[in-house]
Amino acid sequence: MLVRHLLRLAALAATCQAIVPYRRQTTPSAVQINWDDVLITSKTSTTLQVVANPPLLADSSIRQNALDSLSLVSSNYVRYVPWFPYPRLAVPEIDAPIINDTHCITYWDFTYADQLLLDFMNATPNVTHIINYSTTPDWMWVLDTPYTYPENVSTIDWNYNNGTTLRDPTLKEISDYYSRLLSYYTQGGMTDECGVFHPGHNLTIEAWEILNESEAEHSIVTGLYNQIYDAVTAAIHAVSPNTEFVGLAMAYRNVTRVQDFLQPANHQPGTPLDWISYHFYAGPTSSTTQDEATQSFQQANQFFEEVAAIEAVRKQIAPNTKTTINELGTMDPNGVTTVVPGYVIPAEYWAWSGGVFAYIFSNLTTQGIDVVGESQLSGYPGQFPSVSMIDWNTGLPTARLRVLQLLQSSFAPGDNVVATSSDETQLHAQAFDTVNGGKKVLLINKTDQNVTVQVQGLQAESMDTVDVNTAGNPWRTEQVSGDSVNLTPYAVSVLSGE
Numbered sequence: 001m002l003v004r005h006l007l008r009l010a011a012l013a014a015t016c017q018a019i020v021p022y023r024r025q026t027t028p029s030a031v032q033i034n035w036d037d038v039l040i041t042s043k044t045s046t047t048l049q050v051v052a053n054p055p056l057l058a059d060s061s062i063r064q065n066a067l068d069s070l071s072l073v074s075s076n077y078v079r080y081v082p083w084f085p086y087p088r089l090a091v092p093e094i095d096a097p098i099i100n101d102t103h104c105i106t107y108w109d110f111t112y113a114d115q116l117l118l119d120f121m122n123a124t125p126n127v128t129h130i131i132n133y134s135t136t137p138d139w140m141w142v143l144d145t146p147y148t149y150p151e152n153v154s155t156i157d158w159n160y161n162n163g164t165t166l167r168d169p170t171l172k173e174i175s176d177y178y179s180r181l182l183s184y185y186t187q188g189g190m191t192d193e194c195g196v197f198h199p200g201h202n203l204t205i206e207a208w209e210i211l212n213e214s215e216a217e218h219s220i221v222t223g224l225y226n227q228i229y230d231a232v233t234a235a236i237h238a239v240s241p242n243t244e245f246v247g248l249a250m251a252y253r254n255v256t257r258v259q260d261f262l263q264p265a266n267h268q269p270g271t272p273l274d275w276i277s278y279h280f281y282a283g284p285t286s287s288t289t290q291d292e293a294t295q296s297f298q299q300a301n302q303f304f305e306e307v308a309a310i311e312a313v314r315k316q317i318a319p320n321t322k323t324t325i326n327e328l329g330t331m332d333p334n335g336v337t338t339v340v341p342g343y344v345i346p347a348e349y350w351a352w353s354g355g356v357f358a359y360i361f362s363n364l365t366t367q368g369i370d371v372v373g374e375s376q377l378s379g380y381p382g383q384f385p386s387v388s389m390i391d392w393n394t395g396l397p398t399a400r401l402r403v404l405q406l407l408q409s410s411f412a413p414g415d416n417v418v419a420t421s422s423d424e425t426q427l428h429a430q431a432f433d434t435v436n437g438g439k440k441v442l443l444i445n446k447t448d449q450n451v452t453v454q455v456q457g458l459q460a461e462s463m464d465t466v467d468v469n470t471a472g473n474p475w476r477t478e479q480v481s482g483d484s485v486n487l488t489p490y491a492v493s494v495l496s497g498e
């Protein structure tokens with residue numbers, strides 16, 4: 001793979017040499033803005049998801065930097081997900097209770113759950129949180145053989161989430177589990193199956209998600225998912241009446257499932273359908289950085305159409321249900337689950353991947369999506385390294401995190417999003433008349449070349465840019481004037497002016 005990488009660099013160098021003289025003569029790429037044509041007043045918040053994993057544990061050398069990085073992009077609807085490959089981090093009741101005539105023993109252990117959740121809450125003060133203990137204890141499912149989870153809390157275990165039938169079909173066991181978990185974190189403690197009180201915390205949990213990518217984990221069919229959703233939301237509401245719920249959490253964008261979930265007739269009366277959630281990852285297969293980027297932008301276009309189809313259904317049957325698209329990312333084909341030996345994810349990757357997120361933000365804002373969430377704070381070889389927003393060796397930000405931070409500092413719900421056009425093959429442009437900072441234009445260079453952009457309808461004053469050069473550092477601010485600016489390769493820029 002090293003060879004391939006070198007070949008790629010050679011090819012890039014050759015391209016630059018061949019193209020530069022030609023580029024200098026090309027006419028600038030034009031962006032037209034009609035400030036009077038308001039497409040929508042933005043409802044969109046941008047945020048991220050934090051998947052709980054070992055680099056965030058108390059004894060990790062990068063923990064503090066990772067938490068500081070998280071604080072930079074702390075924002076409403078930030079999402080926290082303990083996840084099944086680390087059973088002992090994700091499941092506080094890791095073993096089934098033993099209850100018989102002579103004994104009553106439970107195995108609740110909040111050591112790791114507390115470490116990770118309290119760090120997360122402390123790094124994200126004064127914002128609303130969506131908490132998602134999506135992993136159910138394995139022992140609640142009917143399994144062919146009892147499952148032995150790894151003792152080592154850092155060991156990745158892909159086999160934990162197994163079984164398709166709950167051992168208690170009345171759903172009382174799973175509801176009680178979540179009710180105790182909520183009680184422990186929001187009501188100062190909980191009473192276990194043996195009547196023993198476990199002192200806990202008094203956190204405010206504004207929203208709770210029910211299960212993970214339900215169609216993938218445990219292959220839960222819609223009917224069962226809805227039943228679990230109804231039972232668990234009722235149990236949690238009894239403990240924490242102000243918590244809202246997020247349902248569905250689809251890995252694939254299936255309109256039928258959305259329809260089945262949102263139909264009130266498919267739920268117990270009174271079940272809240274506050275939010276739905278779903279996900280998208282671009283998965284390019286090409287072999288050059290530019291092709292990967294181009295493919296990812298194209299896959300995003302397809303995703304926008306899927307969102308539009310889901311939105312049509314939601315608006316028709318559940319117009320008040322909000323949407324959080326809370327896992328958005330890309331994957332380097334050589335860094336999907338682990339990093340191919342000898343390969344280094346290039347600086348360009350982190351820049352264009354941030355560009356794809358900014359591009360998705362732009363379109364989903366015009367579609368009226370409530371929350372657009374980047375995936376995920378901490379990834380590392382073994383756990384989706386190219387989806388990470390921090391460097392797994394240091395805990396410091398990558399360009400992906402800086403793009404989110406730039407979007408948060410530039411745009412907010414309440415901005416007027418106005419009609420903007422440009423040559424979409426190379427550049428994406430979207431103008432915002434913002435509530436906080438005057439007129440701004442988001443510019444995304446989809447390619448590895450410099451370009452001059454002529455922005456018609458804005459007297460530009462300054463431009464903030466995240467690109468290959470700024471990488472994980474704070475963005476660069478340049479003073480600009482007139483209506484013509486230069487965009488660097490894969491730049492995500494925000495132009496401000498009058």
Ligand SMILES: *[C@@H]1O[C@H](CO)[C@@H](O)[C@H](O)[C@H]1NC(C)=O
Nearest residue numbers: 098099100101102103104105
């Ligand atoms: C109850 O469970 C304990 C612990 O597993 C076991 O040692 C004991 O034999 C059980 N008693 C009965 C009556 O089953």
Ligand SMILES: *[C@@H]1O[C@H](CO)[C@@H](O)[C@H](O)[C@H]1NC(C)=O
Nearest residue numbers: 071074122123124125126127
């Ligand atoms: C959180 O809000 C409180 C009350 O408004 C304020 O005193 C505090 O400084 C805020 N903390 C942060 C980190 O913003």
Ligand SMILES: *[C@@H]1O[C@H](CO)[C@@H](O)[C@H](O)[C@H]1NC(C)=O
Nearest residue numbers: 142143144145159162163164
């Ligand atoms: C669970 O996983 C094991 C090993 O991967 C497999 O043999 C078994 O059939 C699975 N299903 C159930 C229901 O236990």
Ligand SMILES: *[C@@H]1O[C@H](CO)[C@@H](O)[C@H](O)[C@H]1NC(C)=O
Nearest residue numbers: 054151152153154155156382
């Ligand atoms: C636990 O697993 C991690 C990750 O595989 C490994 O680095 C560590 O050495 C293991 N610890 C022990 C005590 O085996």
Ligand SMILES: *[C@@H]1O[C@H](CO)[C@@H](O)[C@H](O)[C@H]1NC(C)=O
Nearest residue numbers: 186187188189199200201202
């Ligand atoms: C939670 O609140 C209860 C009741 O006010 C109080 O007794 C308890 O000490 C609090 N727990 C924590 C961890 O603050």
Ligand SMILES: *[C@@H]1O[C@H](CO)[C@@H](O)[C@H](O)[C@H]1NC(C)=O
Nearest residue numbers: 051081083212213216217251
């Ligand atoms: C949720 O579950 C799916 C399917 O098992 C998995 O692919 C995905 O990465 C999970 N998401 C998170 C954030 O853990």
Ligand SMILES: *[C@@H]1O[C@H](CO)[C@@H](O)[C@H](O)[C@H]1NC(C)=O
Nearest residue numbers: 132209210211212213249277
């Ligand atoms: C809970 O988190 C999992 C893991 O990321 C995710 O797949 C699932 O969609 C979430 N649940 C909801 C209802 O969003």
Ligand SMILES: *[C@@H]1O[C@H](CO)[C@@H](O)[C@H](O)[C@H]1NC(C)=O
Nearest residue numbers: 221222252254255256257260
């Ligand atoms: C979408 O969901 C429906 C209902 O759960 C299912 O029957 C159908 O096979 C799914 N379609 C795809 C493409 O997965």
Ligand SMILES: *[C@@H]1O[C@H](CO)[C@@H](O)[C@H](O)[C@H]1NC(C)=O
Nearest residue numbers: 301302304305308363364366
């Ligand atoms: C967002 O994507 C949809 C679907 O591709 C498209 O129809 C729409 O024009 C896009 N919105 C903007 C403002 O470009």
Ligand SMILES: *[C@@H]1O[C@H](CO)[C@@H](O)[C@H](O)[C@H]1NC(C)=O
Nearest residue numbers: 016020448449450451488489
């Ligand atoms: C882009 O422009 C900068 C500054 O003029 C130059 O250093 C760089 O080589 C150019 N990059 C490409 C790919 O042409």
Ligand SMILES: CC(=O)N[C@H]1CO[C@H](CO)[C@@H](O)[C@@H]1O
Nearest residue numbers: 029426427445447449451487
């Ligand atoms: C903003 C923009 O479009 N930038 C440029 C990115 O690079 C390509 C060349 O590959 C230019 O044609 C684009 O115009």
